[in-house]
Amino acid sequence: MYRLYGSRSTASLVVHWMLLELDVPFEIEWLDFDSGAQKSDGYLRLNPNGVVPTLIVEGAPVAETGAILMLLAERHPQAGLAPQPGAPERPAWLQWMVWLANGPMASFRLWFYGEDAPGVDRVALQTRIEGYWDRVDAHLAGRRFMVADALSTVDLQLCMLARWTRNMPRPATDWPHVAAWLKTMRARPALREVHAREGLSDWINA
Ligand SMILES: N[C@@H](CCC(=O)N[C@@H](CS)C(=O)NCC(=O)O)C(=O)O
Known part of the structure; x- marks a missing residue:
């Protein structure tokens, strides 16, 4: 089960969207930006940049939107959201x-x-x-x-x-x-x- 740390209408939306496209189980923890939850000690341990998204993959945090999307494409090749290694594209x-x-x-x-x-x-x-x-x-x-x-x-x-x-x-x-x-x-x-x-x-x- 993936766990996404996000905030509505921000960069985490595309990860949320991709999880829906993949139709895989996930849960979301919404961070309250108004109270600075993205800069809390606990969250900074997951993502030292203090930004969303962070995706927990097999217990380990992964940050950076593009990296998360690429990792998800690699983990779910059947979804076809990236050309396979070796493909001309x-x-x-x-x-x-x-x-x-x-x-x-x-x-x-x-x-x-x-x-x-x-x-x-x-x-x-x-x-x-x-x-x-x-x-x-x-x-x-x-x-x-x-x-x-x-x-x-x-x-x-x-x-x-x-x-x-x-x-x-x-x-x-x-x-x-x-x-x-x-x-x-x-x-x-x-x-x-x-x-x-x-x-x-x-x-x-x-
Ligand atoms: N390079 C990061 C940037 C992410 C980013 O800037 N996220 C914004 C929301 S769109 C954020 O968390 N802002 C809260 C803050 O900077 O305190 C990525 O691509 O994931």
């Missing part, structure tokens, strides 16, 4: 997963947690974030999914990030190929279910 999958962690995830963190980097130029940051969608939009032209012709962890993580743009100056739906891809993603029962379970109605039907 595997390098592209690895490349996009690492790009998501280094690029968009890090930049979105700066956007929402300005206190992490006081003095950061928000206009430059906005340009950088919009550049990510330019790149994804060009890649999605003529494709159904980000990697090969199959849903993968790249689509899941990117879709969560697309929701995070809903109040940004340019939401991800401004890009036509991204908007078409999001239409497919929003129809997925597990995505609709995770939104219902986390009490989110602000974007899923937009």
Whole structure:
């Protein structure tokens, strides 16, 4: 049984979503950010960064959203959420997963947690974030999914990030190929279910 430490509407949502896609048993411990539960001594022992998500896998904590998604894909290969090692699409999958962690995830963190980097130029940051969608939009032209012709962890993580743009100056739906891809993603029962379970109605039907 997996145990997810999370907070509603945050990065833990994509892990919650993937657990539903995998249809595996799990439990969730919701952390109360308002009381700083993510910085408590007990939680810092699980995740020294004091952030969510953390997933307990066979008794051991695993942190970092991308790493958790990749690990789950590896542990449940029958779900097909990643190309198998040796498959021709595997390098592209690895490349996009690492790009998501280094690029968009890090930049979105700066956007929402300005206190992490006081003095950061928000206009430059906005340009950088919009550049990510330019790149994804060009890649999605003529494709159904980000990697090969199959849903993968790249689509899941990117879709969560697309929701995070809903109040940004340019939401991800401004890009036509991204908007078409999001239409497919929003129809997925597990995505609709995770939104219902986390009490989110602000974007899923937009
Ligand atoms: N690099 C981490 C970042 C995770 C992260 O920033 N999580 C946010 C929620 S989206 C968080 O826990 N924020 C609480 C805090 O920083 O105190 C990952 O990819 O998992």
